[in-house]
Amino acid sequence: MGIVVVGGHTRNIGKTTVVEQILRATADLRWTAMKITQFGHGVCSANGEPCDCDTGDHTVAISEERSRDRGTDTSRMLAAGSERVLWVRTRQGQLAEAMPRIRRELASATNMLFESNSVLRFLKPDLYLAVLDEAVVDFKPSALRYLDRADIVLTADGRLPRPEAWPGVSAALLHNKPVYALGHALPAQIEQAVRTKCAGMT
Template identity: 25%
Template structure:
């Protein structure tokens, strides 16, 4: 597993659990003093067709990296609106995830901190911190069950708010994301 410094990863047990809301909160707080890049990763497996909320988009042959440039209500645009210097949506077939991440790394300033939404990426990369949001109103999706044990923090969501999390428990120190003790 590749160690990836300056990366804060956020996953969730189900869709619409607050990943983008939490990512945007981190971006808003830390972009005042640090260059923050937002990243949303969608991985596709054989027989995936209409999930990830974008049924009309074709699956990539290997992967595609899209740089967000518009202000809208899309997840990536919400991260941009929160203060990220750049935001990317990486859509990849699972077997090309390492290649796709290596290509993404070439696109960004090496001094940037990254706030990323992904469950699957955790199988391949060890971030500074991995946060898992558990929505206690919805069943867990398979990709979340596989990576739950890797989480540094588990946050409970009731679908509207986080019930056990204070953002001040995470900071940037000496070039990486850290948990306050």
């Protein structure tokens, strides 16, 4: 089994689009896809949108996507060709409580594709893709923590962000990493990297 992680420094910068592109290009690898959302601090536990609805009544929620046409991130993943799609929601900093279920899913999956940074605390993927957009100032601590582990970087123009884009984020973390442009289709080099890491592990 192969494990691929797609992460990024913040929300709404194209992570789900990259996940969709991987699924469409390599559907024969029989993916289980998983989106992980940490709620609290103004992020909704129901839909991942900004809000103040977190009540603290639960720490983990896991649901399986059944619809291909709802327009949500998980629905898009299912429509793109994933055999199964799960949405894991945990309170900020409490992903460990969901890991027993996540590991059970890993044990039964042919190949696993995560949209998450935080899962890198618990798993060593076969391939980690980091999506970066220097036009967006926010940089999550979890993204910074694991940035040096990225195997491939994707940006809007296929170039590494300027060193001054994010104060406190060292350009050395991205030194010598291959960079590709976000576009309408998955770059052939990334498809090949995914297949090299996962096709022989099924």
